[in-house]
Amino acid sequence: MQKFFLLSAAALGFLGVAIGAFGAHAFRKTLEATGRLETFETAVKYQFYHCFALLAVGILLFQISNRTMVYAGYSFIAGTLVFSGSLYLLCYTQITKWGAVTPFGGLLLLAGWLLLFIAVWQGLK
Secondary structure (H helix, E strand, C coil): CHHHHHHHHHHHHHHHHHHHHHHHCCCHHHHHHHCCHHHHHHHHHHHHHHHHHHHHHHHHCCCCCCHHHHHHHHHHHHHHHHHHHHHHHHHHHCCHHHHHCHHHHHHHHHHHHHHHHHHHHHHCC
16 A cells, blocks of 8 residues: 555656646646636645645555555545546636535545544554
8 A cells, every 4th residue: 555655646746746837837828817827726736735645644654554544545645636636627627517526525635634643643652
């Protein structure tokens, strides 16, 4: 699991840089014209925050190996994909219904943080 979470964190970080650069350069005028620049920046920020959270999970799994930590990692991955992904789709397609999906990603991210808290609480003596 450690390897999967560490590789996923690296992939999310790489994609965060690539998508952020795309938004800052090639897609910026469209984002500004549609008023979605802030939304796009939020998606990139949250992707980066949770890339680092997932990196922490991967590293912590060497010390705290329990199911709760694994669930935290999966929650961070799913939450990032749903939260940031729905915002990227909203910005790209201008279909506002994608905004209704975003809170589910937020709940998954919150679950990841709660599970991480529980895993550390249970795992470190």
